[in-house]
Structure formats: structure tokens, C-alpha cells
Amino acid sequence: MNVMMQNWVAIGSLNDIPRRGARCVKNGGMTIAVFRTADDKIYALEDKCPHRNGPLSQGIVHDGCVTCPLHNWVISLETGKAQGADEGEAAMFPVRLDGDTVMLAIGMS
Amino acid sequence: MTRQKLVVIGNGMAPGRMLEHLFETAPDAYDVTIFNAEPRVNYDRIMLSPVLSGEKTFEDIVIHGDGWYVDHGVMLYKGHKIVGIDREAKTVLSEHGEVAAYDKLVIATGSAPFIIPVPGKDLPGVLTYRDLDDVDAMLLAAQSRGSAVVIGGGLLGLEAAAGLKEQGMDVTVIHLMPSLMERQLDPAAGYLLKRELESRGIKVVTKANTKQIVGDRRVEGVELEDGTVIPASLVVMAVGIRPNAALAQEAGLAVNRGIVVSDGMQTSDPDIYAVGECVEVDGKVYGLVAPLYQMADVAAGHLSGDSAKRFVDTSTATRLKVTGIDLYSAGDFAEGDDREEIVLRDANAGVYRRLVLKDNRIIGAVLYGDAADGPWFFDMLKKEMDVSGMRDTLIFGQAYQGGEPLDPTAAVAALPDDAEICGCNGICKGKIVNAITSKGLTSLDDVRAHTKASNSCGTCTGLVEQLMTLTLGDSYNPAAVQPMCKCTDLGHDDVRRLIRAKGLKSIPEVMQELEWKTSCGCAKCRPALNYYLVCDWPDEYADDYQSRFINERVHANIQKDGTYSVVPRMWGGVTSSAELRAIADVVDKFDIPTVKVTGGQRIDMLGIRKEDLPAVWADLGKAGFVSGQAYAKGLRTVKTCVGSDWCRFGTQDSTGLGIRIEKFMWGSWTPAKVKMAVSGCPRNCAEATCKDVGIICVDSGFEIHFAGAAGLDIKGTDVLGMVKTEDEALEHIVALVQMYREQGRYLERIYKWAKRIGHDEVRRQIMDDADKRKAYFGRFVFSQTFAQVDPWSERVSGKDKHEFRPMATLSLEAAE
Numbered sequence: 046m047n048v049m050m051q052n053w054v055a056i057g058s059l060n061d062i063p064r065r066g067a068r069c070v071k072n073g074g075m076t077i078a079v080f081r082t083a084d085d086k087i088y089a090l091e092d093k094c095p096h097r098n099g100p101l102s103q104g105i106v107h108d109g110c111v112t113c114p115l116h117n118w119v120i121s122l123e124t125g126k127a128q129g130a131d132e133g134e135a136a137m138f139p140v141r142l143d144g145d146t147v148m149l150a151i152g153m154s
Numbered sequence: 155m156t157r158q159k160l161v162v163i164g165n166g167m168a169p170g171r172m173l174e175h176l177f178e179t180a181p182d183a184y185d186v187t188i189f190n191a192e193p194r195v196n197y198d199r200i201m202l203s204p205v206l207s208g209e210k211t212f213e214d215i216v217i218h219g220d221g222w223y224v225d226h227g228v229m230l231y232k233g234h235k236i237v238g239i240d241r242e243a244k245t246v247l248s249e250h251g252e253v254a255a256y257d258k259l260v261i262a263t264g265s266a267p268f269i270i271p272v273p274g275k276d277l278p279g280v281l282t283y284r285d286l287d288d289v290d291a292m293l294l295a296a297q298s299r300g301s302a303v304v305i306g307g308g309l310l311g312l313e314a315a316a317g318l319k320e321q322g323m324d325v326t327v328i329h330l331m332p333s334l335m336e337r338q339l340d341p342a343a344g345y346l347l348k349r350e351l352e353s354r355g356i357k358v359v360t361k362a363n364t365k366q367i368v369g370d371r372r373v374e375g376v377e378l379e380d381g382t383v384i385p386a387s388l389v390v391m392a393v394g395i396r397p398n399a400a401l402a403q404e405a406g407l408a409v410n411r412g413i414v415v416s417d418g419m420q421t422s423d424p425d426i427y428a429v430g431e432c433v434e435v436d437g438k439v440y441g442l443v444a445p446l447y448q449m450a451d452v453a454a455g456h457l458s459g460d461s462a463k464r465f466v467d468t469s470t471a472t473r474l475k476v477t478g479i480d481l482y483s484a485g486d487f488a489e490g491d492d493r494e495e496i497v498l499r500d501a502n503a504g505v506y507r508r509l510v511l512k513d514n515r516i517i518g519a520v521l522y523g524d525a526a527d528g529p530w531f532f533d534m535l536k537k538e539m540d541v542s543g544m545r546d547t548l549i550f551g552q553a554y555q556g557g558e559p560l561d562p563t564a565a566v567a568a569l570p571d572d573a574e575i576c577g578c579n580g581i582c583k584g585k586i587v588n589a590i591t592s593k594g595l596t597s598l599d600d601v602r603a604h605t606k607a608s609n610s611c612g613t614c615t616g617l618v619e620q621l622m623t624l625t626l627g628d629s630y631n632p633a634a635v636q637p638m639c640k641c642t643d644l645g646h647d648d649v650r651r652l653i654r655a656k657g658l659k660s661i662p663e664v665m666q667e668l669e670w671k672t673s674c675g676c677a678k679c680r681p682a683l684n685y686y687l688v689c690d691w692p693d694e695y696a697d698d699y700q701s702r703f704i705n706e707r708v709h710a711n712i713q714k715d716g717t718y719s720v721v722p723r724m725w726g727g728v729t730s731s732a733e734l735r736a737i738a739d740v741v742d743k744f745d746i747p748t749v750k751v752t753g754g755q756r757i758d759m760l761g762i763r764k765e766d767l768p769a770v771w772a773d774l775g776k777a778g779f780v781s782g783q784a785y786a787k788g789l790r791t792v793k794t795c796v797g798s799d800w801c802r803f804g805t806q807d808s809t810g811l812g813i814r815i816e817k818f819m820w821g822s823w824t825p826a827k828v829k830m831a832v833s834g835c836p837r838n839c840a841e842a843t844c845k846d847v848g849i850i851c852v853d854s855g856f857e858i859h860f861a862g863a864a865g866l867d868i869k870g871t872d873v874l875g876m877v878k879t880e881d882e883a884l885e886h887i888v889a890l891v892q893m894y895r896e897q898g899r900y901l902e903r904i905y906k907w908a909k910r911i912g913h914d915e916v917r918r919q920i921m922d923d924a925d926k927r928k929a930y931f932g933r934f935v936f937s938q939t940f941a942q943v944d945p946w947s948e949r950v951s952g953k954d955k956h957e958f959r960p961m962a963t964l965s966l967e968a969a970e
Contacts, residue, residue: 054962054964056961056964062956063956068956068960072964079961100712103704103716105677105680105701107672107675107677108672114703114712119676
């Protein structure tokens with residue numbers, strides 16, 4: 046087995062995630078938030094706001110962004126970067142749809 | 155000084171304004187009695203059209219609420235028509251047999267709509283457009299979404315047509331003359347107006363003479379002279395008005411077309427005055443508000459001993475109050491040999507302007523499409539100013555005078571002090587500026603309250619705002635209407651109003667209809683819209699949990715580490731050993747790190763993992779606990795003291811009342827959190843005087859307080875009023891909260907809302923107006939039938955279970 050290869054894992058169906066919402070995937074000690082936008086695009090970010098580690102999965106999803114529930118930082122789902130005057134970046138994970146199945150890629154060491 | 159008796163027949167805008175002047179200059183001169191044939195208070199008839207189109211409600215257009223009559227000691231007989239005047243005995247007689255004596259009498263019987271004498275005019279479904287009853291009847295008819303015919307293409311008829319169209323009816327306007335609004339518009343502007351109406355789907359038939367109204371038992375259509383039949387389930391006649399002078403005539407007063415009065419508003423009997431649409435001065439009758447208000451001023455002057463005031467006929471400008479149509483006309487614009495005209499047309503921009511000049515003076519102006527310069531032209535018209543010096547650029551408007559185009563504020567700055575800003579109320583620039591500086595006014599509402607400018611039809615609002623910018627500089631922000639968020643230019647109030655007016659019932663509908671600039675809003679507007687929809691359509695709107703802040707979505711309070719805190723209700727702060735034991739068990743079972751007593755007399759368990767929430771709630775539920783909604787923009791706690799049960803000073807059962815209020819109101823969503831308290835005596839141990847709503851019990855009853863704050867701001871409450879029984883206390887409190895629910899901006903606490911709309915206004919609606927109070931109460935009770943569901947037990951039974959579980963848990967093995 047190669048180091049740093051990407052493993053695509055099926056984590057569930059698109060319909061498990063509410064539109065304009067998110068669900069969490071536990072991966073060992075890390076939580077990954079998988080988002081679904083109003084137009085059914087999906088994104089995966091580590092569930093940690095770059096500001097004070099707020100759970101992004103609990104925020105309000107609007108257009109291509111999520112607003113962190115703790116202090117209202119707005120994080121882009123497409124880039125993981127904080128929007129506006131704030132600076133910071135949440136870790137991103139590759140995610141794709143295979144039919145209705147949500148596939149998440151986890152880096153393995 | 156002994157007061158004389160003043161009796162007023164009629165309660166429309168002219169006598170209302172007359173009494174305002176009278177109470178200002180001679181508040182103690184008269185005991186006033188009003189007889190109103192309509193069963194209601196004085197309201198702004200000019201604004202019936204926005205009520206018809208749904209942009210305003212009746213409450214919005216009330217000029218004098220019930221409280222005003224009480225404050226001024228006026229005896230108002232609603233729904234009492236006067237049927238006789240005995241000038242010998244100096245008494246009037248109402249149809250219900252009430253007799254009232256007068257020293258001075260004012261007749262203000264207004265006018266009646268003219269009914270064209272054609273067959274079928276009396277069929278059910280044929281209406282006029284005159285008062286609120288007509289509007290209500292039209293709104294009722296509009297529910298069938300059928301076809302309506304409006305007879306008459308004048309100001310009133312077109313406003314009715316636009317309103318009915320807005321209500322979803324198929325509307326045809328038939329007009330006798332070749333061109334719409336021919337008394338105010340020239341044919342070119344009439345054409346543009348017709349085209350605009352047609353583009354909105356209103357059919358317009360000109361040169362159409364009504365032959366008869368057809369129908370068997372109710373109206374089915376209108377037949378024209380040429381034989382065409384236009385089907386209709388509703389026919390509105392708006393062809394003109396005639397003065398109501400019959401009562402005066404029977405009393406033997408001089409009557410011609412209207413009641414004949416001198417320029418001091420005196421009839422042929424020196425003790426009887428007349429004002430409004432029922433009178434005739436110097437051979438002319440009047441229907442627009444500005445001259446009627448002038449009459450009111452003159453009559454008030456004479457009644458208070460200032461007989462120098464005289465009514466002077468002046469030209470009046472007209473505006474059409476149909477949203478999106480900008481139209482202004484003033485003066486005389488017929489063609490003639492001794493007249494010249496200047497015309498500007500811009501077909502692309504839909505702009506038409508025509509000035510009629512005689513001897514280098516403006517005598518008439520018609521503006522269509524961009525009427526901003528109307529008041530400027532009208533000012534020159536009234537002053538008969540020689541315009542030869544600026545003739546070349548005159549038609550382009552004020553901004554183009556003197557070389558460089560001026561910005562709009564500079565244009566207002568350039569107006570002389572006596573330039574009229576508010577045509578309805580005859581308020582000039584100097585008076586507004588003076589009021590702003592001398593009284594320290596800072597908001598548009600203040601200016602309206604003190605000067606009446608922009609208080610009637612509202613078309614001069616922009617000008618008034620520019621004057622405020624000019625006078626106050628940077629301290630006045632003309633965009634004082636702060637947009638809700640970056641997704642829209644509309645403020646909270648406009649959004650709330652439009653949600654109701656347009657019947658918008660989902661967030662996507664609101665965003666579509668109100669032209670949101672983002673595709674699905676943001677974290678500011680979505681929760682606000684969700685609240686507004688929950689509040690306005692409790693039975694129809696499906697709460698959008700994805701638009702709620704996480705705390706309201708999962709019914710617990712998120713903490714800084716991503717765990718949650720849970721606060722069950724303890725009604726009125728009262729608990730028991732069984733409840734405490736259950737809490738202790740839950741704390742042990744779920745290893746809850748912190749247990750704390752809150753400021754609202756209950757217990758907070760902090761540090762609970764999200765996955766554990768449903769199980770925690772299940773255990774709490776078994777002990778009888780429901781959610782304390784400690785996370786909600788909604789009813790939080792009702793804090794109490796032990797009251798007459800235990801306390802030697804207690805005057806009432808404050809604990810019991812607190813529990814009753816909490817059980818009645820729990821579960822309701824509000825613009826921001828609502829905290830209450832009930833104290834059993836004025837020692838106020840429950841600290842009711844810094845709450846959103848508080849009660850201080852006293853021996854004789856319950857003193858209701860509101861609009862306190864003890865957070866970012868500290869503010870003692872104001873007294874709403876005093877009531878005698880618990881039932882009344884509950885009704886008043888619930889009505890107050892419902893009023894706040896309907897008017898508050900999202901996240902605006904009660905004290906801020908009350909400051910914005912005025913504490914007196916709250917008292918007026920809740921304390922003084924029993925009908926309104928009961929209506930608020932009723933709407934709250936209705937809404938509660940959908941809101942009082944314990945969110946915890948719902949989730950224990952499986953609702954939204956996706957919220958509390960990970961979608962997947964990956965292990966290293968699974969990934970390989």
C-alpha cells in the first residue's frame with residue numbers, strides 16, 4: 046500500500062444531507078463536515094472554523110458559504126477560506142457524487 | 155371660563171384637521187361632540203387606494219385613534235347619522251334619537267359618490283369608491299378573482315382599477331372621455347398613462363358610454379352604448395362626487411351645489427359653519443385635500459376668535475397614487491392663442507413633460523415618468539414667476555439651472571423658504587426646517603409628527619428627507635432605512651409589510667418577489683425571514699430549520715467547545731424534589747460537567763455532547779420536563795417571587811400568575827428573546843422593572859410594565875397601565891407581545907421596538923383600544939395552537955434525527 050494515497054469511501058446517500066445543511070463524518074479523532082448547497086453541490090471541510098475551532102457543520106449554509114455558529118465567520122465551501130476581512134482557512138477534502146452516493150476521499154498515511 | 159358646546163356633524167379629514175387646530179389654539183374653549191355616520195374613527199381617505207392594493211392596512215391610515223378623542227375630551231358618536239337640525243332650539247337629532255345642544259355647529263357631511271342613472275345601478279355587486287366599507291366590499295369581491303369593470307377613468311377610478319388588479323382581478327376601465335384623467339392630464343400624458351396601465355394588464359376603453367348594467371339577481375356585466383357587453387362580477391362607479399347638502403337644506407340654510415359659505419366658512423346662519431367637500435365657496439366646490447385643510451384652518455380660526463382668516467382659492471397639484479406610476483399635474487394646460495408650450499419627450503425613458511406658459515409665466519405643468527421637479531414648477535406657477543431668463547433649460551428641471559447640474563439636495567437647498575413641500579397639508583420648506591432645528595427632530599417620523607409634512611399621501615417623503623439631510627448634515631442618514639443585509643436594499647419593516655401585502659409564504663417566494671440579490675440569502679436575512687413567515691402565517695408556513703441558527707435548530711445552546719447546554723422549563727421558577735432528583739440522575743448518567751442556576755430561576759446543564767441530546771431529553775421528559783427554550787428568540791422565563799402564598803408583604807398570587815403566563819405563552823417565537831417577571835408587591839423582588847414585560851402586583855390589581863432592559867443597555871420599564879384582574883393582566887400582556895411579534899424587527903428587543911414606534915402608541919393600542927387588544931390576543935392564541943409543541947419530545951420520538959448522529963464513522967479498517 047502506498048503512502049499518501051487517496052481512498053474514496055462511500056459515506057452515504059446525498060439525501061442523508063439536508064439541502065443548505067451539513068452532516069458530520071467521524072474519522073478517528075477528526076470530524077469532517079460534508080455540506081450540501083441549495084443546488085445540490087457537495088463539499089467537505091474539516092469541521093473546525095479557522096477562527097476558534099467552531100463546528101462549521103452547525104452553521105447556516107448560504108450560496109457557496111457557511112457561517113460559523115460561534116462568531117459568524119463566513120467560510121467559502123469551495124476554497125475553505127474565510128471571506129471578507131477575516132483570514133484563515135479550513136482544511137478541505139475531495140468529495141464527489143457517484144450517482145446518489147457521496148464519496149469522500151481520505152488521505153491515508 | 156365656561157366652555158361652549160361645539161357639535162360637529164361628520165368625522166372626516168376636514169373636521170379632524172379643524173379640531174386639531176382648535177385644540178392647539180384654544181384647547182379649553184369648547185366641549186366637543188362629534189356625530190359620525192361611519193362607525194369608526196377619523197382616517198386618511200386619500201390612502202384608501204394603498205389599502206385596496208394591500209400595501210397598507212386600515213390601522214396604518216388612522217389619523218386619530220380612539221385615544222385621541224379621549225385625550226381631548228371629545229364625545230364621539232360612531233355610526234350616528236344626524237337626521238335633523240333645529241336652528242331655533244340649537245339642537246341636532248341623530249337617527250338613534252340622540253339630541254345634542256350646540257352653541258356652535260360645524261357641518262362636515264362630505265360628499266356622496268355620483269351614481270349614473272342607468273338601469274341595473276342598484277344590482278348587488280355595483281359599488282362606489284368612497285369609504286372603508288367600499289374598500290372592504292371590493293376586497294371581498296376580489297377574492298373570487300373574477301372580472302371587474304371600473305366606470306370612470308379619473309384619479310379615483312384608476313386607483314381603484316390598479317388596486318383591484320393588484321388583488322388578482324381581471325380589470326377593465328371604461329371612460330366617457332377620449333383620454334384618461336382629462337381634468338388633470340393632457341392627451342399625450344393620458345396616452346402614456348393608458349399604455350402603462352395596459353402593460354399591467356388593465357384594459358382601458360375610452361369614449362365609452364355606459365348604457366346599462368346587466369344581470370339577473372346580481373351584476374353580470376356592463377353594456378356600452380355601442381352594444382358591447384363586458385362581463386363583470388364587480389362594477390365600481392367612480393365618476394365623480396356631489397356635495398352632501400341635504401341636511402343643511404332641510405334646516406333652511408342657503409344651499410346651491412353645496413352648502414353656501416363665506417370665505418370665513420360661515421353658513422347663512424352665523425352659528426353654523428361648514429367645511430369640507432359639502433361646501434361651496436364663491437361658486438366652487440372642492441374635492442382635493444389641500445383646499446379642504448385650508449378650510450379647516452379657517453374655520454378653526456373663526457371658532458377660536460381669529461376672524462381674520464380667509465379661504466383663498468389656490469391651484470392644487472395632483473399626483474396619482476399608483477405604485478410605480480409617477481405623474482404630476484398642476485394648473486391649466488389647455489391650448490390657446492395667447493399660450494406657449496415647452497414639451498420634452500424621452501420615449502425610451504418613458505418621460506413626458508409639458509409646461510404651458512402665458513406671458514413668460516408658468517400656468518400649467520404636466521409631468522409623467524419623472525415628476526421630481528413637480529414642486530419646483532408648481533412653486534413658480536403659484537408665484538407667477540417670470541421664467542424668461544431660464545427658458546432654454548426650464549423644461550429639464552431645476553438641476554439644470556445655472557450651468558452645472560445640481561445634485562438633488564442642492565436643488566432642495568435652492569428652494570425658497572416659502573416653497574411648498576407637502577401639498578396635502580400645505581407645509582412649506584421654512585416651517586419644516588424650523589421644526590427640525592428648534593425641536594431637535596432627527597427622524598422622518600418626528601418631522602411627520604410635528605409638522606404633518608409627508609403625513610398624508612407621502613409622495614413628498616423624498617423631499618422631506620432631503621431637507622433633513624440639508625438641515626442636519628451627516629447626523630441624518632437619508633438611507634435611515636437600513637437594509638436587512640447585503641442581500642437586499644429593503645429594510646426589515648418593508649420586508650414585513652410586503653410579506654403580508656403580497657401574501658408571500660416561503661423564503662424562496664420572498665427572495666423572488668422582493669428581488670433578493672443573492673441566490674439563497676445569508677446568515678442574517680434567512681433567520682429573520684423564517685421568523686417573519688412563522689409569525690405571519692402560523693398555520694400555513696412550514697418552518698425552515700435550515701434557516702434557523704443552530705441553537706433553535708437543535709433546541710439547545712451551543713457552547714464555545716461545540717458542546718451544548720440544556721435548560722428545562724421550571725414554570726415560574728418553582729420546582730420539586732422529584733424534578734431535582736431527575737436532574738441529578740441525568741447529570742450523573744451523562745457525566746454532565748457543570749450544573750448552574752440561571753438568572754431566570756432555573757437550572758442549566760452544560761457540556762453535553764450533541765449526540766447525547768436526544769437521550770438527555772428523553773430522561774428529562776420522563777420526569778415531566780419540557781424544553782425551556784433558553785436558546786430561542788421566543789418566550790424565555792417568567793420570573794416570580796413567592797407572593798401572597800408565603801410572603802408577609804405579598805398582595806397577590808404572583809407565583810401563580812407567573813406560572814399561568816408562562817404556560818400560556820411558552821413556545822411562541824418572537825423577534826428577540828422575551829423575559830418576563832411578576833413581583834407580588836412594589837418591593838419588586840422578582841426584578842420585574844428591568845424585564846421586557848413585568849407585572850407589579852398591588853392591592854388593587856396589577857401594574858403592567860414593559861420595555862425594560864438589563865443587558866447591553868440598562869433601562870427601567872415604563873408603565874403600560876393598570877388592570878384589576880389576572881385575566882385582564884394576561885390579555886394585556888399577550889396582546890402587547892403579539893403587537894411586538896407583528897411589528898418588531900428580527901433581533902430587536904421590546905425596549906428598542908417600543909422606543910421606535912413610541913410608548914404612547916403601544917399604550918394607545920393595548921390599553922385604550924379594546925378591539926385592537928382583543929384582535930392581537932386572538933391572533934396570538936391562534937398562533938399558539940401551532941407553536942405549543944414540545945420540541946424535545948418531538949426529537950426524542952425521532953424528528954430530525956440526522957441532526958444528532960454522524961453521517962458515517964470511518965475506521966482505518968473500513969477505509970482500506
